[in-house]
Amino acid sequence: MKTLGEMTERNARYFPAGNAFTSVSRRVSNYELAARARRLSSFIYRAGLRRQDRVAILSTNCVEYFETYRACEWAGFIAATVNFRLAPREILYILQDASPRTLVFEAQYTALVDQLRAELPTIEQFICIGVTPQWAVPFEQAIADGDEAGPPIRAQSQDYAYLMYTSGTTGTPKGVVRTHHAMCRTAESCALITEFSGATRVLQTTPAFHIGGIGFVNSAAWMGGSTVVHQGFDPLAALRAIEEERVTFTFMVAAMLQTVLDLPQIDDFNLKSLEHVVTAAAPIPVPLLKRAIERLGPIFSVQYGMTESNACALPRHEVNPNGSPDQIRRLESVGLPAPGFDLRIVNDEGHDCLQGETGEVLLRSDTQLSCYWNNSVATMEALRDGWYHTGDMGYQDHEGYLFLVDRKKDMIISGGENIYSREVEVAIELHPQVLESAVIGIPDPRWGEAVKAFIVPAPGARLTETELIGHCKSVLASYKCPKAIEFISELPRIATGKINKVALRERALASNG
Template identity: 50%
Template sequence: MKLLSDVHERNASLFPNAPAIVFGQQVISFGSHWRRLNQLADGLHRGGARRQDRIAMLAMNTPEYIEAYGACERGGYIFSTVNFRLAAPEIAFVLKDSAPHTLIFEAQYAELVDSLRSELEIESYICLGGQTPPWALSYEEVLAAGSPEGPPFRGKPDDGVLIMYTSGTTGRPKGVLRSQYGEARLAEVMAGQLAMTSDGRQLLMMPFFHAGSRSQYIGSFWKGGAVHMHRVFDPQLILKTIEADRITHLHLAPTMVQSILDVPDIGDYDLSSVRTILYAAAPMPVPVLRRGLAVFGPVFANGYGSTEVNCTCHYPHQHKLNGTPDEVRRLGSVGQPATDTDIRIVDDHGNECPAGTPGEVVARSGTALMRYWNNDKATAQSLRDGWFRTGDVGYLDDEKFLFLVDRKKDMIISGGENVYCREVEEALITHPALSDVAVIGVPDAKWGETVKAVAVLAPGRHATQDDLIEHARSLIARYKCPKSVIFVDDLPRLPSGKVSKVILRQLYGACL
């Protein structure tokens, strides 16, 4: 069976001079990419790393990130990503938990890494770019010492190849261990679901420590397509890159789509090359979707997944704003089960729910995690008989379109009634004065919990708390409607683009 290292080798053989990675003015061919990842894999081996040792990386988006991923795929190491946005104690926890043999870090993080070294049991430190500190090795020197043939071993299908840490929305982040086999299946699924091709040019700016960018670029490589990288999200630069490089595929959170659509001169750019914009991590407000379709055409595809199960559902190019009642209703869904994925909706006792009845979403897929790293309890709680319990509450319609209604832990119980945050949010966001909104439960002596909305007004628009509450009452039952509304400039978000309900509850959850 083909693994990702086989894909890199195939691309180097079939398209040696074709661009694999484009980063500003830097263009790396498939031939060069294969040679460099082999050298890095062997350089790590010469430095003492062995199969299934962990290789951690602390860096922003850079071509070497994809290179390090590839070296671990080739050499049978386990790559462990580190979120550069975390605070020092959080980074220390991730590094202690994954216990890497080697940490590759960008020079900008040298002072941070140095401050943590006494707490860690890392054998080798490799500095990328900038000035290398005396206690670390230079990335390019390690790579130059390695053989273009790679180390004397390769990854196997049932090897672990990646530990990616969750966002930590329910406490400490959990390390999700993914396999060589599962990552290859994920690449094949994404390539098929998004119709990727060898002439495709994908633009990615989501952080590469996150599952989103990872799933997208391996899908492109599966077909021999090029990956264009941005270091950070810059809406104007994205539009310039689409026009100049004839970008065909993009992966964006809905908030990013809105920011791009808000660029004042967007109409001056040639965006005709775009074939697919995959949005994921959060629902797309229908007003934003309408604007997007008007600017880009029918290129939008919705995706639903997780670090643990990857691409669970997909809704490709089926957005019909003026379609039949069923087609319009399904704009609120996250699509149908992806290739290689089965989905069930179960109640608290594990019994399957009938169509239209909410319950917990459980999924089974060849792309799913092997287990949680160093966390048997969490593994036992989440993986049962091959089915992963997502913690999401949703329902399936009669054609297996999945509608999400809440995170299980975020569901509000008010006066004994279940209130699903997403249902309230979808009602509120239709108010023309809003650009964003999130709903949380707050303690209440009489009702147990009541609904609170945290709202962001659109530029130049105005609305009061009473306006929004009355608007919600016209669309959903009164007991589901907010009892209070607070207006903010922006909502706190995780790297994936999801709203951080943990932070919202910390800031606004103690009072009405």
């Protein structure tokens, strides 16, 4: 299969009665999914969109979200996803940068979309999931009015499939573009390392706007499997779904797993169908991993990837917190490069590092991004000589296992969400009483990391922690905002004048210790 649309077509042909998607309210067979994708893409085409025009999606998880993905994949429209957790100003930036001609949105965002409409001149068609305002078309009407045969266009292998935004170190989101070829290879590779089959039933609770929100869904579909869609993560609802829908796979970061294990009702559910849980973003603490394995069995693995590319995996049979010293040590790694992936560790001069020496992680595969949308500078910085420069710092041991030790881009991972320190610093420094700031991640028992800000107030300023956090919430998504603030007279610096964040991390650890 050369396109994701062909994947949907194949499943409709060979597994027509199989469930493609299941939610609380409905089930969609493979046959029905293909038919609805054709109709929706036909309706969008009739509005004037052509191959590689953008269709933006602003919604929480629902079957309609994935049907929109499939419609875009069928016709060759680019699905441009929008993080619904962002502040209105951030959402506006993404929609203006992507320049979609169609916006599919969930009814709960009607007021927001209406507020932004005047500043979005490229959008000619609004399709609403749920109760629909007069200026939009109901999603089901769009399906009903589309042609059953589909539009007279189809996606091609080198067409762009997705445009997904990830925050950059400068505070400006970057649009990651990946082709159908790249996403097909991603689905195939992920299905291999995650051990999917036609019997796989994925429970999807993380947001669909993430690559992780569509990646495992595509991998299951690649093998003819199915997906159970939840609007968001609710631990009790997740356990109920595992039992009732015989879920075999799901994705959880440490905070999600902790919440599930802490539920008093966990022993009331039959979870024997669950064969595999992937963790990512950051290693699960060994005590939590031991507890999880005691309750659920040796079903956990680790994967390392990003919006721009897949990368590495530590498979289930190697995740053993009670094993040999080498096995326990590897739990701090993200495993080995997946089949078909090349990996290098390079120093600042671009030379390969020695074994055990820390440098920047470089990747090369058929799955990686094509470019950053409307950002040639970032593209040239990230893609050099065919290698994707991740910005992550790490080293490989004598067996090739990759250990990530820092983020070159100062990324903070809190509850599985990527937060870039510079983005938060820019927002803080919009406050007139802030002279300077530096943001770091500090250990957090629930979320893995939390955002801490060191603030140098402007002379004569009378600034409180509460006031500054409130300011941040007015310009940033709440999960990006500092959870702790420390006011200091000056920021420590290294000889070149750059802020010494190592010293700040040591200070934070000392004050917490």
